[in-house]
Amino acid sequence: MATKHCPMVAAAAREAAQQPTKDRGRRQFLQVVLGGGILASLASFIYPVLRYVLPPPAADLGNDSVLAGTASELKANSAKIFKFGSRPGLLIKTASGEFKAMSATCTHLSCTVQYRSDVQQVWCACHNGMYDLAGRNISGPPPRPLELYDVHVKGEEIYVNRKQGA
Amino acid sequence: MRYAATYVRDWLDQRFGWEELIYPLRHKTVPLHRLSYWYFLGGITLFLFGVQVTTGILLLLYYRPSANEAYESVKYISTQVQFGWLIRSIHSWSANLMVFTAFAHMFSVVFLRAYRKPRELTWVTGALLLFLVLGFGFSGYLLPWNTLAFFATKVGTEVPGQIPVIGHWILVFLRGGEDVTGATLTRFFGFHVAVLPGITTALLALHLALVQKFGISVPPRVEDEWSYKPEQKKEMKFFPNFLLREVMAWYVGLGALAALAAIYPWELGAKAEPFASAPAGIKPEWYFLWAFQTLKLIPSRILVFDGELIGILGMGLAGALWLALPFLEPKRLRRGYRLLTGAGVFALVYIVSMTIYGWVAK
Numbered sequence: 001m002a003t004k005h006c007p008m009v010a011a012a013a014r015e016a017a018q019q020p021t022k023d024r025g026r027r028q029f030l031q032v033v034l035g036g037g038i039l040a041s042l043a044s045f046i047y048p049v050l051r052y053v054l055p056p057p058a059a060d061l062g063n064d065s066v067l068a069g070t071a072s073e074l075k076a077n078s079a080k081i082f083k084f085g086s087r088p089g090l091l092i093k094t095a096s097g098e099f100k101a102m103s104a105t106c107t108h109l110s111c112t113v114q115y116r117s118d119v120q121q122v123w124c125a126c127h128n129g130m131y132d133l134a135g136r137n138i139s140g141p142p143p144r145p146l147e148l149y150d151v152h153v154k155g156e157e158i159y160v161n162r163k164q165g166a
Numbered sequence: 167m168r169y170a171a172t173y174v175r176d177w178l179d180q181r182f183g184w185e186e187l188i189y190p191l192r193h194k195t196v197p198l199h200r201l202s203y204w205y206f207l208g209g210i211t212l213f214l215f216g217v218q219v220t221t222g223i224l225l226l227l228y229y230r231p232s233a234n235e236a237y238e239s240v241k242y243i244s245t246q247v248q249f250g251w252l253i254r255s256i257h258s259w260s261a262n263l264m265v266f267t268a269f270a271h272m273f274s275v276v277f278l279r280a281y282r283k284p285r286e287l288t289w290v291t292g293a294l295l296l297f298l299v300l301g302f303g304f305s306g307y308l309l310p311w312n313t314l315a316f317f318a319t320k321v322g323t324e325v326p327g328q329i330p331v332i333g334h335w336i337l338v339f340l341r342g343g344e345d346v347t348g349a350t351l352t353r354f355f356g357f358h359v360a361v362l363p364g365i366t367t368a369l370l371a372l373h374l375a376l377v378q379k380f381g382i383s384v385p386p387r388v389e390d391e392w393s394y395k396p397e398q399k400k401e402m403k404f405f406p407n408f409l410l411r412e413v414m415a416w417y418v419g420l421g422a423l424a425a426l427a428a429i430y431p432w433e434l435g436a437k438a439e440p441f442a443s444a445p446a447g448i449k450p451e452w453y454f455l456w457a458f459q460t461l462k463l464i465p466s467r468i469l470v471f472d473g474e475l476i477g478i479l480g481m482g483l484a485g486a487l488w489l490a491l492p493f494l495e496p497k498r499l500r501r502g503y504r505l506l507t508g509a510g511v512f513a514l515v516y517i518v519s520m521t522i523y524g525w526v527a528k
Contacts, residue, residue: 054338058344110320127462
């Protein structure tokens with residue numbers, strides 16, 4: 001310890017030890033007040049910065065319906081990406097002509113998935129994750145299924161919304 | 167000319183004690199032995215950092231950090247600005263070479279056991295600098311705002327997002343929101359050109375000051391040989407003898423860099439389209455391939471935990487242990503250092519083989 005050898009520190013320590021108890025109490029009190037004050041002022045500097053670096057939450061579209069596409073633009077056994085709020089969604093027309101919609105954000109590390117017409121499954125190119133047409137994770141690293149959406153066909157237009165209660 | 171130089175030196179000496187300031191440099195020596203060539207790697211990394219700073223400042227003259235303009239501005243640099251393609255290509259190539267030389271420098275320190283007492287903190291600052299270099303690579307990769315970079319950033323920011331409790335906070339902080347958007351680009355630009363350079367400069371100064379303070383480490387085996395046969399001990403003056411050799415290595419490095427940049431100009435790729443599927447065959451930069459391949463191979467669930475969480479926490483733990491490497495050498499064991507050398511060999515073999523696997527795997 002460097003302080004052991006420093007004569008000034010040693011002298012100060014001797015002096016402090018010789019001081020009456022009242023003085024020591026006063027010193028301790030000042031240390032707590034000043035130290036606490038400095039800590040509190042530091043916290044008041046840091047807190048606004050911490051809040052500043054986190055952006056305000058963006059508005060989510062929630063259960064709103066979005067127009068995902070038109071019936072004629074998709075052939076059977078193909079798919080397209082549509083905007084579902086700020087996130088991508090996947091609209092699939094199956095080989096049998098049925099429409100299915102699900103989140104296109106892979107549950108593994110959030111890459112955007114795609115429909116593979118050769119295997120008729122949903123595939124994530126990033127880490128080779130595979131989902132079936134019901135959005136269930138069937139191979140590769142994805143830990144959870146893709147969120148399925150409700151599809152409503154109104155004439156030519158295809159509307160997609162979040163499942164009620166989801 | 168010589169007179170002018172002497173005059174300036176005297177002037178400085180009288181005011182600042184110049185001779186005293188450069189005294190340590192004059193007396194610094196570099197040990198000479200069969201492994202001395204490994205000593206060049208740190209200097210080459212430093213040189214490439216200098217190249218990055220220079221070309222980075224030049225790119226700043228034209229680059230625009232917004233989702234609508236970033237891709238176009240990089241395209242403008244590459245196609246319209248005189249020698250813009252060269253500056254950008256050198257910046258990209260130099261970044262990649264710097265990652266490589268920094269890794270090589272680190273492994274040379276492990277295998278020559280240069281991290282031993284009293285140089286533990288030199289190791290810690292060096293390892294932190296390597297993490298910063300990877301941070302530079304990751305943040306700079308997004309700046310051209312192309313498809314590959316967009317998805318690399320999505321995955322890369324999702325990784326710390328998996329950490330329990332604070333993960334989501336980190337993800338939002340990095341992305342500037344819940345998703346990768348123009349806000350992310352602006353943030354990454356700030357990290358890349360202000361935050362990381364500031365921290366790196368301070369840490370680099372400390373790293374170099376520590377190297378200066380403790381001198382250059384001699385591998386234990388060579389030290390033993392020298393104590394056995396003192397007449398074999400050889401040294402070279404750092405200034406100017408070793409420095410001139412180092413400068414020659416830099417010159418060769420610069421030549422290689424210019425040749426690579428000219429023969430294989432860095433591609434720009436397609437502009438990022440946030441509402442498109444990740445393209446088939448997507449892969450990160452080579453220095454993240456081993457981590458990428460690891461994440462790809464981990465099953466979705468391990469016991470009751472998400473596989474990727476185990477993978478990410480495992481890699482974080484490995485990184486922390488690596489940072490603390492000098493403190494982990496078992497002192498009581500005879501030849502305890504072999505444990506760390508073994509860990510070094512394992513890390514090297516794992517990284518190299520996973521990189522190759524990631525490279526060839528579809």
